[in-house]
Amino acid sequence: MDKMLRAAELGLCDHCLGRHFASMGHGLSNAERGMAIRVVWTMLTGRDYRPVGPEECPVCRGLFSKIEKYAEMAIEALSKYEFETFLVGSRIPEELEEADRRVAEELGTEPEPLKRELNREVGKIVSARTGKEVDFEDPDIKVIIDARFDFVELQVKPLFLYGRYRKLVRGISQTKWPVPALGGRSKYGTSVEELVAGPVMEAAGGTEHLFHGMGREDVDARMLGNGRPFVLEIRNPVKRSLDLEALREEINRRAGGMIEVLELRPATRRDVERVKSLRPPKSYEVGVRIEGGVGREELEDALRRLVGVIEQRTPTRVLHRRADLVRRRRVYEAELVDLKGEEAVIRVKCEAGTYVKELMHGDGGRTRPSLAELLGKKVEVKYLDVVWVHDEEVE
Template identity: 45%
Template sequence: MISVCEVCKKRVKIGELGRCVICCNVFERIEELAAKVLEDLEDYEFESFSVGSKLRGSAKAVQNFLKTELGIDDELNFKRNFNREFARKIREKSGKNFKPNGDVRVIVDLEDLRIDYEIQPVYIFGRYKKRVRYLAQTRWLCSFCKGRGCEACNFTGKKYLSVEDIIITPALEVFEGENAFLHGSGREDVDARMLGNGRPFVLEVVKPKKRKVDLKELERKINEGSGAVEVKLLGYATHKDVERIKSASYKKRYRALVVFEKEVDERTLKDALEKLKTVIHQRTPKRVEHRRADKVRVKRVYDTKLLLHRGNKAVIEIEAEGGLYIKELVSGDEGRTKPSLAELIGVNCYVDKLDVVWIYDAT
């Protein structure tokens, strides 16, 4: 006789062994499992939770036997019933809210009743300014030691200090997280500054024990840290905001100090800058082709302005579509960018210093 329990929602009664072949009387241990969950999560702040369960091993074998040999398909019902009762008990004991995408996901292995936890990250939206050059946006490990530390990197494990390093250090402290990542809307070159209104970013804190902190206090800690980076934290975000800022197109304004191979007439320079306000066809620059797909990008320059001109040097502003490589727009990159300032003037030139001075709202 097939032995099943009432909790499994079957009409037949438990057989002589008194043990349900569907759930092995796991429902009798829900109180114990819920208590263990709350004990394990004692150090974690969370307002909501979700539950899940998985079948494997002998528990899975029983389900397969019932389905293939006896035509009883109980896996879905068993798991659904268990999840419902388990969630109800956790909610009852903790007062927390059940949500499909809760702060914490509790997963029970119905083979051995092991419990795993998925602590959802915390996301914060903000903007950062980078006031110095030779500061990477994200962690840049030393190419010699791969982050272990060596003489080449002064045993830091890093080729460059990064904006990410400066922001996540105090963030990990206040959120008590295991790790953190900076997701930026594009990135400036390591030798370029990010000024003006700052670059949009989302900070992701992994496995945080604290979920709600004073963002103004965190902002203060970051800004008082190095002096190289200034942030404005604008509020809590979600994973969808990471996707949004990475896919959005932000028009940008740049300021560049350009050096020409020889002196350039100011009228010639102004004419070339006027002609540069057009559609640009730009093949992946040689300096980044090892980490970017080799393709031709079609971008637009919206505006240009000559701010200063002295002999073979000039300071110019360029307002362009996001994703346009400004250094190559100036130099031409051996013909890979067309048109370029060098091509229009007929004189080789390069960007000596570059700043991002404004990032407009996404389009």
């Protein structure tokens, strides 16, 4: 009681007076608690009751008189966005927090922070007027009140969509490869990323996008079979509830047979982490030319001996961008699909990170064993397709 009476003599507003005794009187707001303390102080001292507004408060210095203003600013900023949940945060001038610390030391109290009071009171108004709920864990939008400069900013949670794509043509990259000399246009004309993201960006009204693939195939390789998993991240989406099946169909229609999205569903940041961290085995179909030709039995025998652990020194074709290291990789399966003269079609299943072209031609001895080494013949890779991503094996 003594602390409350002393606090009432410091000229604090109801919000700040109540904050310093926030653990007392459950079911009351800090402003109601502060007013109650002031009434008790008036009755015990016999002095006239005189309310103290935030503008007169030596601690908040008018901060809590702006609650309505900040709520209106927040509602206006939020009005263009589709959202279900939000959370209010704030940045407070340091001098106000320092003044609050001095009062707490003088009284021996542990006040509820200025920020928490402001966030809660603004949040109550925003929730009541928009019908949206406060979410402390993972809100769609964070409203940040900057009380230092009197403005409100929004931090909009990205929209994440999980899918699988098939790349049906050669000559396009997975992600955009901008070239300054081409005015920022992609080196390969377009990319899987651009073909997928374009319709989604239009529908969601985002400001930028990121494409997270579970690995990537070479530009000159196709991605067939069950498709490669990906997560598309849309930054600052205006709209969140999208007709994903209609969107998937629109992506495929616009792609004109270059790619095909097999599925599209809502995702989270955890899906991004999963897609980027998993390294599943993959199956490939490789078309090769074996100089001078080879018999079926000899080729099948070489493929059987190719199964197991191989050592690959960084291929010469990527030495300009990767360290020159020796990597051990496992080949799980290698089988002959077709053989006509010097031309063969081979299917292999390999550990993630295996350089499959080099597994065939040997890269001048940098990959051992290779099909070329086992046959003792020059092997030329004519084409390469990824035919299955075995992510079900590493869940």
